[in-house]
Amino acid sequence: MALVRTENLSKVYNPDTVPVHALRDVSVTIEPGEFTSIVGPSGSGKTTLLNMIGGLDKPSSGKVFINGTDITGMKDSKLIDFRLRNIGFVFQHYNLIPVFTARENISFIMLLQNRDKKEMLSRADELLDKVGLGDRKDARPKEMSGGQQQRVAVARALASEPKFILADEPTANLDSSSAMNLLDIMSRMNKEQNVTFVFSTHDQRVIDRARRVITMVDGAVDSDERRENGNDNEKE
């Protein structure tokens, strides 16, 4: 079964005043284990599509299925819970909880899932090691660089053991070496642990690393290209 499937997804902002067709009839399918990049010019609807898939916004028409479950009509409180269990988020502006340390930021997500406390801490440490921040566990966000914060955000997104991770321009605020480093981590997790990533980007080097590139133009899918070796030019 497809992990994510959108069915004729459309979104019109301001339908009554100045309608903006942000999405037009988008039908895409994402399978487990994919490393998919959504690209396209500014305003082409990338963020809108990710928000729909993440259940952060409701479509004007069409449907979104996650693992076969239709989330389009789900109630808000149920949706929050569904997101917590199924989807990990990485935002452009890191968005960690500023008063929590790296470790606390990660275990907080697991706390929301009511996990066992011991398991929470050991898993947080393990994830921080994986993103290469084993020595920054007790640092607060403002004591870390943008790249480090974004790596914590990836670790946090993984902590809840989601089915897939949505990342809207995760590298947009990073310098290029931090961006590549983040991407290395993401693609390694994708390869080694089969974590599914869907991310949007403008950055050509990031696009080059994707194994599937969905190009949006004017709210519609313009091309959908699979590149088997896309993920393999990782330099280490």
Place this chain on the structure above:
Amino acid sequence: MLTYFKLAWRNIWRNRRRTLITVSAIVFAVIAAVFMQSMNRGSHEMMLDNMVRFSTGYVQLQDYRYDDESSLDNSFYYDSSVRDRVLDADPNIDMILPRIETFMLAANGAATRGSILLGIDPEKEHRFNELENRLSKGRFIERDDAAVMLGEGLAERLQLTVGDTLVLIGRGRFGMSASGLYEIAGIVEFPIRDLNNQVVLLPLPEAQYLLSADDYITSLLIAPRSDRHTGSVAQSLNEAFADEELVAYTWAELLPELLELFEFDLAVPRLLTVVLYIVIGFGFFGTILTMTLERLREFGVLLSVGMKRGKLALVVFLETLFISIIGVLTGVVASWLIIYYFHRNPVELTGDAAQAVVDMGWDPILPMSFAADQFYTQGFFVFAIAMIVFLFPLLKIVKLNILEAARS
């Protein structure tokens, strides 16, 4: 749960400046509310204190008929055995002051004025209300003197002064005629206008002799060790003298009109207090509004990563609770210190205001009440206002649109 406490606690210290602004708003609100209350109550307390100390006493023992008809015919027998029984009635009795009181005409030969003759034990009175400190001219009478002290107002009206002779004319017990000539030993300045304009003080034995009422008094003033014993002392006395024709009253029972007047007098201050609360409420609202709007994005992120609205609301509620508690406690301590200072060192009035107050018979100061309850009631009110206003961010969280918040 602990994590939410931790999150809330750290959140309030994340933006120290913002927290300090909110806390100081609460602190000032408490100080303003207590200050206003204290000023409103201060003058009443002073009046009451004067009334109690110079007029009624905390508890008064009377013949049960005296309340209806305040005449010498309703005086009661008082000797050392009655005194001992009174003192034995309650261990919290500190002091007792026998008085005989009646209406008499006071004259200087040409002019005549109605006056209140008070037969007192001068030394005991002084211990109870520091009467000697109120002496403005002459000397303080002694127990075996046959001389009087006059209220300053009465002396002025009769144009008499120390060394002159006062004529007293009236009726003694059971219709005996009573009249006497007394040397004026001193002039006393009473802090109650009615007393100041009417009172003639005579040592008790001489007064009893003049009124043909040897061993009789009209009232026995009783001072408890502390004013909080007032009620229980009155009750003990009523039990001890249940079989006799004596009744004990508390000052509140003796001064109902005054208490009513205070109630009436409080109407305007109450209204002002409500206005103050509204101002406080709007002040809080402004602070909390900016605070909430600044944090919408943060709230949006927390909701999008899977925090339930209820949990987020709990964290924000805890934050406001912490801030309110810190603010109110600090405010109560600060106002306690400020009021303590002004209670001990009252602001002295000058000019017209001072004259107006002196004309009323009071001291020219701005008395501040130091009653304990005003600190916690005002603290509680401000706390309640803060908690009500702080519901606003909670409402906002419940209604928050995640995407709009994350974009802001």
